Amino acid sequence: MDLTEDDVAAIYDVTDPWRAEPGTSDALYTEFAMSAQSVLDVGCGTGQMLHCLRDNGYTGRLAGIDPDAASLRRAQRRADIAVEWVEGTAADIPWKQEFEVATMANNAFQCLIEDDEVRASLTAIRGALTDGGRFLFETRHPQARAWEDWAAAEPRRLDFAGRVLVMSWEIESAVDGVVTMIETTSQEDGTVLHVGRDRLRFLDLPTLNAWLEDAGFVVEEQYGDFRRGPITSDSRSIVTIARTA
Ligand SMILES: C[S@@+](CC[C@H](N)C(=O)[O-])C[C@H]1O[C@@H](n2cnc3c(N)ncnc32)[C@H](O)[C@@H]1O
Incomplete structure (x- = not known):
């Protein structure tokens, strides 16, 4: 029997647990969010980060927005916790x-494809933040060409709902920074x-920072990994904390 979109959302939590x-x-997202009184998770997917925050005793305001209805249905299964869920894009x-803090965890930022979409999304995130509010997100550094690793990856077997599934990947195209x-x-x-x-956008660092500035952000911290190491010619990620200007 084919998998439903609800199955696909549930499988995400098996392959990419928080x-x-x-x-x-x-850990970086959790620590960052725990430090604020209100958190907006953009591209919240199945809601794993927000669930985790409540399970860790977080008492402030939590909201999650995502355009994928099946992921949001899964997020909303946790009726025991108070989170505002909205179906929609970042824009x-x-x-x-x-909100004091906004996040886009697990490279959700790379789902923003067109230039206009990235810029409109950054402007909308900036608009949701209070003065001095901060935005944490990461995007894979184009220099590491992560898509080449995905194309070479062995199929992955996993157990799901009593069945053995096999997942495999192929790269259809990698053109102008969109894979x-x-x-x-x-x-x-x-x-x-x-x-x-x-489709995933791989944005270069100068363009990313210029668009953050255009949207009304100041880049406060920027790292090449999640241990807060510097961005170097080997970095695989661009991890950014931007503050409202
Ligand atoms: C890799 S998942 C990450 C989900 C979640 N942040 C996590 O850490 O588990 C990327 C998410 O971005 C969402 N997404 C796609 N396009 C988006 C957009 N334009 N605005 C906001 N989120 C979007 C997808 O639906 C998906 O749930």
Whole structure:
């Protein structure tokens, strides 16, 4: 039987669980969010970060926005915790000057593809923040050409709902900083259950920083990894904390 979009959202939590262990991106986001009284998670997906914050005793205001209905349905399964969930893109953010902190975890920023979309999203995130509010996000550094690793990756087997699934990836194109990747999920016998097509933008550092400034941000801290190391010619990520100007 084919996988539903709800299955795909549930599989994401199996393949990419939130793990706030020292030195990980999840730890940096968790620590950053815990320091504020209100947190907006943009591209919140299945809500893992916000769930984790509440489970860690966070008592402030939490909101999550994501355009993927199945992911949001999964996020909302946690009816025991108070989070404002909104279906929409970053550019659609409805809040104005309400949050001390905004986040885009696990490279959600790379889902912003067109120049206008990136710029409109940054402006909307800036608009949702209070004066002095801060925005933490990461984007893979184009110099590391991560898509070449994905194209070479061995298929991944996983157990899901009593079935063995096999996930594999192929790169359809990598053109002008936009990578299109096909993710195929199959049964062990090769029967295809789901095919997903993701586009990811790889933005260079000067353009990223210019657009942050245009949107009304000042880059406060910028790292090449989640242990707060500098950006070098080997860095695989650009991790940014930007403050409202
Ligand atoms: C790799 S997932 C990360 C999910 C979540 N932040 C996490 O850490 O588990 C990227 C998310 O970005 C969302 N997304 C795609 N386009 C978006 C947009 N234009 N604005 C905001 N989020 C978007 C996707 O639906 C997806 O849930």
